[in-house]
Amino acid sequence: MIDRRQTLAALGSVMAAAAAGSARAQEPTPPARGTPPDPTEILELWPDGAPGAPATLPVERIEERSKDPALSDRAVSGTHRPRLVVFRPRKPNGSALMVAPGGGYVRVVLDKEGFEIGRWLAERGWTVFVLFYRLPGDGWAAGPDTPLQDSQRAMRLIRSRAQSYGIRRDRVAAMGFSAGGHVCGDLATRYDARVYAPVDAADELSARPDIAAPIYPVQSMRLPVAHGGSRKQLLGANPTPELEAAHSPENNVRATTPPCFLVHAEDDATVPVENSLTLRAALKRAGVPVETHLFTEGGHGFGIRGAAGKPAATWPALFARWAKSHGFG
Template sequence: MRSDRRAILGAGLFATLFGASLGRAQTAPPMAKGASPPGLPQPVETIDLWPQGAPGMPATPPAEQVTERSEDALVTDRAVLGITKPRMAVFQPDRPNGAAVLLIPGGGYRHVVVDKEGYEMARWLTARGFTAFVLFYRLPYDGWAAGSDLCLSDAQRSMRLIRHRHAEFAIDPERVAAMGFSAGGHLCADLATRFAARTYTPVDAADSLSAKPVCAAPIYPVVSMTLPDAHPGSRERLLGANPTPAMEAAHSPDRNVPGDAPPFFILHAEDDDVVPVQNSLLLRAALKAKAIRVEMHLFEHGGHGFGLRKAVGKPVEVWPDLWRGWARTAGLG
């Protein structure tokens, strides 16, 4: 088993470094101008979500674009938009603990912020034995046929593919969690409350598996789609300029909590000036009303979008360890 795993790691690393099409290596991770910072682990493999292409392609497909927003050559901050090949970037630990986390970066449903809320958290997780999958999901304003269920389709498909391929990554299929940030936190909460919703036509055997995460961690999440609590940009990009009350309700996770939802870990800073903390409070209240396990941490300071890098030196920097301790009690181990 160990030699097989080394072979998988070696093939994935070769494909990542040299662009070869080996095994299941598929759409490459995004690259902006310039080389990756030295010394940082990079994905060993990418997994395209849809083997025959993503369903419901717009008549005029968007073009994928990568923007490097950082001015520091040692700290990348890439934003990706126009995604037509939704995929997961895989980060593997040296000693897997059998658990996996689907990471869903934010970006206000305008783009996907892959470094700050994806790759950096993936490196933190793999250093502790978790296998991490960073999701590059399609964006709802690009005209896809699935409309406002588009991103949920990609998240559901991701969970099913991770379970379908669990043996390749030494993962227990019952120990797959989800974690999302900001708008990605909305998608994380949407996945953990509407995991059973039929948002696409099954395409292969993977789609017979459950999309329900063993536990969910929305971090400074967008939750409500109803003003004034909603984040206006996320709401408009997901639902359009003038959504009906029924549309708002259908896409507000706090209004769709089922009785069999997984345990939740929620984190927010009270001085968040982008996504009001009321979003997390609404979600916690809804989970409590359904007797779903939930742990919530509120910090006085932290602002929005702190991830790991902007939490350093503040009380909120302890949040990943708080999550890890809680996850042990929620089935992730």
């Protein structure tokens, strides 16, 4: 459980203890500013620790980056115990969503690309699971498949707990933002890739999302379309063309890829809109249903709060309406 009276100073002391060898202790998250309290329910992904750990585990740090005392903008780096934070609705409607926030594969942005959509959809009956995934540049043995290990395991774990959450196993969606959009796209196209050894009965279940929503996603690993920072963190400084192709979801789309919902701003100067356009083209070629919303303005990383007052502010409602057409909500 998270003690909401913890301060950033207390967080620092806990992290120092973790670095000294208390790796099993749960790191508290600094409390959110000016919002409802964070949920305290946490699901650990790996009962015996994440696979392929480096000799020295990364030290997890959660930083509050906001200058606005009314808004939180927390980001976590060095995740070594991947987990799901659970947003339970008052009355579950049977639908679940796993969310992978962005952060350029350097960090995981919790609030604007995780907890905000978690609250928004939980208010509408969805059970939402925000994924704290491991970062590929932290020395894990699976390298570029490290986030995919966590997203596959998360989907299987959610399905294994379906009855206790009041959700249906055939109504589990995935969403991701920016680099988390790559996590989402990689999962949607490589959900059955064997990237880890099964650890329990949950791993007998499918990791395939029933629908997927990569939002302004990092997708292509080929320059100049690729986001350079995410590409370097995922594949290294000088990846081969073969490695780039293997980790570009557009190249892994097939007829069994789930229906997709794409959102991008055409003025995105960080992750070019071509990422969504090339993914859409691949989905269309494979006969996979895809709905695409392109907005003239919005830039990058708008989430919910950054789209306020702009046409892009409609995207969460558009997603909910589209998901309903596929049996969700």
